[in-house]
Amino acid sequence: LSDGERFRQIGEVADRVGLSLRTLRYWGEIGLAAPSARTEGGFRLYSEKDVERLLLLKQMKPLGLTLDEMASLADLLERAQDPAGRIEGDIESLSAYAERAAEAIEKLERQLDWAHGLRANIGEGLDRLRAAPEPRVAPRSASAERNVG
Amino acid sequence: LSDGERFRQIGEVADRVGLSLRTLRYWGEIGLAAPSARTEGGFRLYSEKDVERLLLLKQMKPLGLTLDEMASLADLLERAQDPAGRIEGDIESLSAYAERAAEAIEKLERQLDWAHGLRANIGEGLDRLRAAPEPRVAPRSASAERNVG
DNA sequence: AGGACTGTAACGGCGCGTAATAGTCG
DNA sequence: ACGACTATTACGCGCCGTTACAGTCC
Numbered sequence: 001l002s003d004g005e006r007f008r009q010i011g012e013v014a015d016r017v018g019l020s021l022r023t024l025r026y027w028g029e030i031g032l033a034a035p036s037a038r039t040e041g042g043f044r045l046y047s048e049k050d051v052e053r054l055l056l057l058k059q060m061k062p063l064g065l066t067l068d069e070m071a072s073l074a075d076l077l078e079r080a081q082d083p084a085g086r087i088e089g090d091i092e093s094l095s096a097y098a099e100r101a102a103e104a105i106e107k108l109e110r111q112l113d114w115a116h117g118l119r120a121n122i123g124e125g126l127d128r129l130r131a132a133p134e135p136r137v138a139p140r141s142a143s144a145e146r147n148v149g
Numbered sequence: 150l151s152d153g154e155r156f157r158q159i160g161e162v163a164d165r166v167g168l169s170l171r172t173l174r175y176w177g178e179i180g181l182a183a184p185s186a187r188t189e190g191g192f193r194l195y196s197e198k199d200v201e202r203l204l205l206l207k208q209m210k211p212l213g214l215t216l217d218e219m220a221s222l223a224d225l226l227e228r229a230q231d232p233a234g235r236i237e238g239d240i241e242s243l244s245a246y247a248e249r250a251a252e253a254i255e256k257l258e259r260q261l262d263w264a265h266g267l268r269a270n271i272g273e274g275l276d277r278l279r280a281a282p283e284p285r286v287a288p289r290s291a292s293a294e295r296n297v298g
Numbered sequence: 299a300g301g302a303c304t305g306t307a308a309c310g311g312c313g314c315g316t317a318a319t320a321g322t323c324g
Numbered sequence: 325a326c327g328a329c330t331a332t333t334a335c336g337c338g339c340c341g342t343t344a345c346a347g348t349c350c
Contacts, residue, residue, distance in 0.1 A: 009323095009329080009330075010329090010330070011328095011329065011330080020314080020315080021330085022313090022314060022315065022316085023313080023314065025331090025332095026313070026314060039322080039323080039330095040322090041321075041322045041323075041330085041331085042321080042322080042330080042331060042332090043322070043323075043329085043330060043331080044330085044331090059263040059264075059266065059267055060267060061260075062260035062261070062263060062264050063264060063267070066312075066313095067312080067313075073271075076274065077270060077271070077274050080273075080274030080275070080277050080278050081274075081277075083277060083278070083280075083281040086278060086281075090278055091275065091278050091279060094271060094274055094275050094278065095275060097271055098268065098271045098272065098275065101264060101267060101268040101271060102268065104264055105261065105264050105265065105268065108257060108260060108261045108264055109261065111210075111211035111257060112211070112254065112257045112258065112261060114208040114211060115208075115211050115212060115250060115253055115254045115257055116254065117208070118208055118209060118212070118250055119247065119250040119251065119254065121226060122222075122226070122243060122246055122247045122250060123247065124229075125225065125226050125229030125230075125243055126229070126240065126243050126244060126247065128229050128230075128232060129229050129232070129235060129239055129240050129243065130240060131232075132232040132235075158303080158304075158349095159303090159304070160302095160303065160304080169340080169341080170304085171339090171340060171341065171342085172339080172340065174305090174306090175339070175340060188304095188348080188349085189348090190304085190305085190347075190348045190349075191304080191305060191306090191347080191348080192303085192304060192305075192348070192349080193304080193305090215338075216338080216339075
């Protein structure tokens with residue numbers, strides 16, 4: 001307000017972090033990532049820390065967690081930043097998430113492999129389709145196949 | 150029926166391909182991957198080709214397509230197998246999917262990078278939490294810190 | 299004939315997309 | 325005072341998970 005804190009409103013934030021307006025509003029609504037201020041008229045104002053949290057959350061998405069779990073993990077990571085505010089059980093919770101992250105990574109690697117295979121598969125299909133002419137157009141002679149423009 | 154075709158029922162198929170019973174039923178219901186036979190009493194019977202299609206569809210999931218699009222792509226790939234049954238426009242459709250596959254691969258790679266970063270992040274958090282003892286347990290002297298079991 | 303498996307039908311829910319309508323900012 | 329942006333509210337959807345209840349297989 002009176003200090004040098006820089007606030008942005010929802011549209012700019014959505015562009016910067018690559019999330020939709022709807023998603024930002026929803027995440028605020030459920031307490032996952034609420035803007036830390038509002039204008040007099042009700043416009044959401046995101047601080048720099050708010051934006052960082054959004055980026056962190058966005059990077060969590062590939063782990064396949066529910067939004068509740070993402071909130072929990074983000075809180076854990078924030079608490080791990082300064083050793084003051086930690087709570088009993090944090091270590092266990094966090095190491096559980098570490099394991100889930102490892103599993104998610106394996107799954108992503110498998111999926112990436114599949115995706116590469118599928119792309120190759122599609123490429124082969126395209127080659128085959130392009131090799132044979134359209135059904136009704138028959139080649140006049142065997143050597144005429146070379147005329148493919 | 151009378152020939153050597155091997156049929157499996159839904160539970161076995163679910164185990165083999167790693168999809169839930171509900172998913173198999175739903176995919177059949179919407180025409181994405183229906184079993185090619187039923188028993189007299191109504192039990193679904195999946196042929197070997199049915200199972201292959203299911204595997205193909207499962208590998209498509211990371212591409213982020215809708216089920217309708219997955220059906221379309223699977224049909225295109227099947228038609229590309231033998232050059233006989235192809236249809237005008239298949240090449241264009243298929244190459245559009247090729248592009249989407251490429252984009253999906255880029256996205257997956259980004260996500261994989263993020264996931265690695267996040268895992269490292271969690272690891273650092275754990276290290277920090279483990280480094281400092283629980284709040285209420287204060288060391289008796291500075292040199293006593295070495296007694297960590 | 300009993301237990302494992304499967305069938306259909308129905309409701310529920312997450313994570314938003316998508317209006318519709320009204321208010322706010324520079 | 326204009327246009328761009330934003331607010332809230334509400335409905336809908338895809339993709340199944342999850343009962344509940346009944347029937348089928350060996």
